[in-house]
Amino acid sequence: MALTRQAVLDEAIRTLDAYGFADLSMRKLAAALEVQPSALYWHFANKQSLLAAVATGWLGAMPAPSSGATWDEQVRVWAHGLRRAVTAHRDGAELVASVLAMRAEGVDPTRGLVAILHQAGLRAPDARAAAATVLHFVMGHAVDEQGHAQMQAFGVAPAGAAPDDPDHRFEYGLALLVDGIRARLA
């Protein structure tokens, strides 16, 4: 069976789930596919574009904004959708964050949110700034949450007190952002 672009992507996600982002290498991936490392470079220009393709797949599965709801409900749905999309796989948030950091062509989950905020009444530049703020919050939270889960899984629990519930922290931060946006609409 010929090696397919999609087969590489699927195996990359399996390798990610099995070994984590730090240990997701082209060589490990090639070994899992029973192929030489160099074979991967026929299907992808380099590792970054492979990771970008993985991230694009996840982000493309985000739910479209439901135009029937109020702007604040739409913002909440968008934020939860992004969080779900990037935390569905081990170290997914870290992978997506790394892809966003290198600004891969056309990988911008923010577009839908900008439209929502503009529709709500924010000027275009303000809508972009507010959307970036929400994006940074969701990604930062997701990376933090997954990294923390990873520590516990390896039994490296930090010495301090019991940490706060991630779900509660997420809801609190999101509510705070929504209130901040509301203040700028009035």
Added chain:
Amino acid sequence: MALTRQAVLDEAIRTLDAYGFADLSMRKLAAALEVQPSALYWHFANKQSLLAAVATGWLGAMPAPSSGATWDEQVRVWAHGLRRAVTAHRDGAELVASVLAMRAEGVDPTRGLVAILHQAGLRAPDARAAAATVLHFVMGHAVDEQGHAQMQAFGVAPAGAAPDDPDHRFEYGLALLVDGIRARLA
């Protein structure tokens, strides 16, 4: 002259400024110090603890909260202080973000901010959640800003329209967060 812990740290920052975070390796650093790579492991347990020490140095230089001001002004000063601290050197935000992600012992810039927010009237768990929200915003923005500056420096300008001013985006996001916190105090 004997190799000193501080000398290693200083040279690490110089190497960072010269080559960027991705190309900051223990071997390059050793070469710059005219020493074998293994010599560094006498002074630091591993690369992560060296990076943690660099980040700790930067974060330790953040201005202490000025207790004479209103809470919102203190939050603004804290956010600007963190942004300055992590963007002072090339890829500084990325380095600090990576250190925060691995939860190095005692590297938590959030302590001062939590105190400010608790003093302002937020319950302790809410103060921690709000502080984390501000932290994620500042770090996300700083990583984004420095990554973008890097692209331009290498002449890889993206095709789209002219990007918004980072300073404006930062001020807007910060004002939004402050308003959101205010809404939860009332």
Added chain:
DNA sequence: ACCTGAACACCGTTCAAGT
């Protein structure tokens, strides 16, 4: 068109041995 084989230029880290 699609993949192998072999190489190039790197990594972080360990550890015996030297001084």
Added chain:
DNA sequence: ACCTGAACACCGTTCAAGT
């Protein structure tokens, strides 16, 4: 105490050559 030398177990990527 502090560093060298040499090794171990890896990386991403390129490229001629095979089929």
